[in-house]
Amino acid sequence: MRLKTVEVFLALGLLTTVAACDAANEGGEAEDTAPTTEQSTPLPEATTSPADEGGEGGEGS
Numbered sequence: 305m306r307l308k309t310v311e312v313f314l315a316l317g318l319l320t321t322v323a324a325c326d327a328a329n330e331g332g333e334a335e336d337t338a339p340t341t342e343q344s345t346p347l348p349e350a351t352t353s354p355a356d357e358g359g360e361g362g363e364g365s
């Protein structure tokens with residue numbers, strides 16, 4: 305009897321997992337479209353001046 309109870313709980317767990325994953329795939333049209341990629345422009349490189357350097361408390365100036 306104990307083994308049957310374990311089998312029932314495992315079956316219910318698998319059933320809920322499959323049902324939850326299947327519900328997330330509703331619509332179907334998202335799979336037919338190609339994924340889009342965003343193109344971004346490169347950011348300009350930051351320039352540092354001697355005033356920016358120096359560390360904590362303004363040391364090094």
